[in-house]
Amino acid sequence: MKVPVFPLNSVVLPGGRVPLQLFEPRYIDMLTRCLKEDQGFVITLLRDGEESGRVASFYETGTYVRIIDFQQLENGLLGITVEGDAKVSITRSWQQDDGLNLGEVAFLPAETRADIPLVFHELPSVLRALFRHPVIDELGMSVDYDEACSVGWRLTELLPLDKLEKQQLLEMQDPLTRLSRLQELLEALEEG
Template identity: 70%
Template sequence: MHVPLFPLNSIVLPRGRIPLQLFEPRYIDMLTRCLKEDRGFVVVLLREGLETGTMAAFYDIGTYVRIIDFQQLDNGLLGITVEGESKVSVVKAWQAPDGLNVGDVECLLDEAELEVPDEYSELPVVLRALLKHPVVDDLDMEVIFDDARDVGWRLTELLPLDKQEKQRLVELQDPIERLERLHALLEALE
């Protein structure tokens, strides 16, 4: 699959949502093409560089997203909300002449649908508290609190972790291993 790549300092995972502000011409053009062709793009976490400008290094595991809403913001910029569909691996990446990062990606296998084990029963409680934040609440995400994938994905997105740690959590394919790691990280935060 040949898609635009959108390097950010934040992540989104399957079924998660993230609001974005677009102002660079390359991203406005990307948005127009995505809407016209009814396709998405891939959000990848920045390894080095800035979200603006063309010099950026990014991780090769990201999430294919689709635009679910867009509007003109009070600051005059174009605001969009995207929702994650599937984790992908960037096989090859390059820059188009307009500076847009593009790449060939492969979808990763879906993670197993598993219940949250009893030893991690406090993680859905933490997630419920995070979802009450007004910015997160505005995203109107549906969360399945007994699904280990969903709980792990949302906590990975919402917890204040450094980006390398977030990327490690993104790259895990075992939802229980992710919950185990999140549990340890929360204990360390306390």
């Protein structure tokens, strides 16, 4: 599958929602094409370079996202909200003349659904507290507080973690391994 690739300084996972502001012609053209063809694009973490730069390297694992809302913002820019659909591997990438990155992607296998083990009982409570923040509440994301993938994905996006740590959490395919790592990171944050 050939899709546009949008390198960012942030990570999104399946079910996550991210508001974006588009101002570069290459991304406005991408949005128009995606809406016309009812297609999404891939958000992946920027490895090197700038979000608005023409030369950028990015990680091979990202998330295929769909546009769920768009509007003209007060600052004159185009605002869109995207929602993560599935994790993908970018098997080949190249850049168009206008600077838009394209890639051939393969969808990664869906993660195994699992209940939250008792040892991780605090993680859903932390996530509930994060969801009480007005900015997060405004995104309208849904979460299953009893399910390991859902809790792990949302905590990965919302906790104040280093972006490389978030990328490693994205790349994990086992939701219980992700919860274990998140618990370690949360304990480190609490210790200061």
